[in-house]
Amino acid sequence: MAAFQPPPYPIRAAGTAAPAFVGRTAETSAAEDAWAAVRAGARQLIFIGGEPGAGKSRLAAEIAAATHRAGAVVLLGTCSPESHGPYQPFVECLEHLLGGTEVGALASCLPDSAAELLRLTPLVWRHRPGLPAPDGNDRDYRRELFDALTGLLHAVGEQRTVVCVLEDLHWAGQPTLQLLDHVVQHSAASRLLLLCTHRSTAPDRNDDLTYAIADLYRLDGVRRLDLAGLSAEEVAQYLVAEGGLSAHRAREYAAVLRDQTGGNPFFLRELWRDMTGPGCGQGLAPVRAFTARAPASVRDTLQRRLSRLTAGERGVVETAAVLGDGGDVRVLVQACQATSAEALGALDSAAQFGFVDAGELARGRVIFPHALTRQAVLDLTGPSRRAALHARVGEVLQASGADSRRMVRQLAYHFARAGALGYGGYGDKAAEYLTQAAREAERSLAFEDAAAWYTQAADLLDGTEAAREELWFSAAHSFLRAGDFAAARELYRKLCDSRDSQVRLRAAIGYEDAGWRPGLPGEDAVALLTRALDDVPADPGDPRYVWARASLGRAIAFTGDTGQARDLAWQALAQARELGEEQLLVHALQAMMWQAPGPESVDQYRELAAELARRAMASQNWGALGTAGVFQAGIAYIRADRAGWAEALAVLDRSVRGSGQPFLAYMRRCDDYALAFLRGDFAAAAQVAEDLVELGRSFGPDDTEGPYGLQMYMVRRETGELEQVRPMVDVIRRFGDGWAPGLLALYTELGMTSEASALLAELLDWADEMSGGQSPWAQWTAVLVFLAEAAIALRDTAAARRLRPKLTPYIGQQLIAGTFVAVFGPADTYLAALDSLLGDAESAGLLFRRAVAQAREFGAPVHEAAALTAWAVHLSAGDASRPRGAAGSGGCGDSGGPGSGLAAQVREQARRLAATTGQVRLQRRLRALDAAAPVDGPEAAGLTPRELAVLRLLAEGSSNREIASRLKITENTAANHVRSILLKTGAVNRTQAAAMALSRRWLDDAVSRSRVGG
8 A cells, every 4th residue: 555645734733823831730631541552553532621711622622723733634523503413523534534645645545445435525536537427326335435445544544643623513413423332333443543522411411412422422442532622720821922911910810710710721712812912901900890690691792802893893803603614714705894904804803802713714714713602602693684694694695606515505504504694585595495405415315404494495485385295205205214192193293184185094004114124013003094095986906096095004914903904905905016106115015024924834925925025135225224124034943944034134134234324233133133032142131132222222212111121031030130129120110111022021930929810810811802913012932831831830730722823833833032132942832831731741841842953953053952952841740640760761751750761861061051051040940840850769760780880891891792791681672771771861871871870879889980982
């Protein structure tokens, strides 16, 4: 990789009028440690937080300047309270990097996916011309965009360490924070330092940023620096350096100024400037008499300073504040109601009074010394005047003819501010540019920003109702793609009140689309769709009519009326096939997937899911492909098809990359939870569950607390931690707002037999009233499992008889609740346990063997351990009804007994596997079996005296020939005895049989001291 000349140091970071830098010794030391780690190849992130004016930007600038002197590439990006582009601070860093280096110099640093970076800036073409621009829809998942930027930063860092200063993240939107999270998560081995400043106090504190910081703070190399006020000694240092006071004189005033400003560097600077600046004439006397406290004092000082300007000069300062920090001086001059000479003279006066940076004026830009300065000027400007100034600035910018993404956003911002205050009828113009900005955000996959701008455009539009409704549809669709389903439903419900029947139908379809993803009950969607369909002709030849009927079928499925839902879904699918419209057919197939396929129709739905995957891939409908992948994965688990599951995960991964939908990312992570659970990595499973509930927060009010509760229940019961929730059970029961089957499961596991028995009877009555498998609960399989577990634990044979037919259709399959919310393993395990309770030992034995074999072949040690433990319980129960000394044959129907070879073998395997997986629940159950087991002897295994003699010789390591010689029998007879011993003890070989005899003291002391051969 050829070396390149880095871009110049960011001018704004240099700060031409920066005051003296004092204090911050601990913070600077922490930054030096981080810099050393970066140079060693470890990414570092420093969050610099504090109140406005605390010196966050100044500290970041000092750190950045030091790293630049050490050879780093320093890039600067900022967020602003105005309407800004998606990923704005990263875009500015990228443009600085690409635009500030020689053409083509970074070609080798650009990753294979560099075309995705064109969504952020066309400057990519400077270094790799000919790259095809990405298409304008959402078919490229934002992760590919994020990977491209992360890869570029890593590649540049291999040549020179990279420092990205990201300013004012409290104004960042969700897309920016998501990109930050991705860069940090995927750059652990990069020579990259991220300096992120943010306000940590109300009203500017950003909850989304707070959550993001909390998540990232868990990672290595992430630090937080929360700036406190300067001490009195540090204030004195400032007065010496900035004011030229002697040390003695500085200490005289430092304590007073520290109390008045709280040590806030900006407040200190402004008060000091106000007392000693041009036109003040008061000297230092006011310091002792000053009584106001910041921040009100800052506004007061700025107001006093503004009053010293002429009306024309003040007008220029107000226009500059409206134009925005970093505005072009030429635009400002045109926007002022003054000649060029008057405007420039006013700017000189503004610089003299500390409102703007004089050095930046010379470069043609208007820069305020601090955001608080600009905000104070805006606050002191009347609303109607601000609106007029926004309109004037917008007109000047529009007349400039500049055509860029940034210009569109600036025009949208200024005209929106003018229109919001009702000035001059700028609503339509604001809506036009807001719509353009929203479409650009969509192309950048920043759906959250797009939704906000579409909504604002609709609110400001003075045009027709139809035009406003189209904007609301666009906003709702963007909310949907961003995962904010509640906001999407709110807009769709508003559109359902339209006077246009076709609009109502589209809105009802959209409402249902925003309801099934978070798994909400379908009653509201059914009502809206039914009403909308009643208002349009019933025409099976109308694609939208058929589309709505497919949606209605899915909505009804979420009410629990599976029979009607399935019939309607099949009708819609048949009509879609007749019409032959590909998008309609994909939608009908996607809606069909949610019809809760029963155990008898798993293979049929497997074929439908495969068809949906083929069609969705061909049309690059990544959302539909995700639905196909979700159900292909679930069906593969049900069929114990590990290879099929892996193929489905590849499909699901492709859909996640392609769609950018948080909902599909959530569904994919549910598979990760199941995979961790199945291998016994319960800590990883719990962490994934925590990640899922955090991801679910992005869905707004549609949280994922319900699935999270079931996921954590499954983990905690396996690890023996359910006792911790015992105090909460009474609260749940008292308020009656819990999930009844889940409460039954808790009763069962906690040994609350009377409560479990009563609730089991209640739920069984409900289950018996079901017709066709209808269920108002999405987790019907979990209901069956928890009912069966309660019946087995309570030894309730009547309940077992009622449950056995309900579980029978699942024979040979694995049981799953929802989309990997919970995985229970082979249904044969539960059927076998029920048969054991009902006294059908032969069926139980057969089913237990099948369950163990299925779990083992599937590669699920957690399921295998559970099946073995349940089998051991069955064998132990069988011993209670057998006369002492009797033994079975060890066949499939053998109920064994704890002393039998089969029972001992099953228990030993279960014990070993449960210890490996850490299933404390099973280990406790097995220890209880051991404690209840009678003392066994060789006769309990059915060994004859001759076989016991052979076993003694086996323990000595004798071969069949040696056994025959010692016992005066033929070698063939000796071999027959050995085979009989292996069959009766359940041992897999001669060595295991001998070890079993020694451990159970079946042999005399002399033999026990002999070696075990083999």
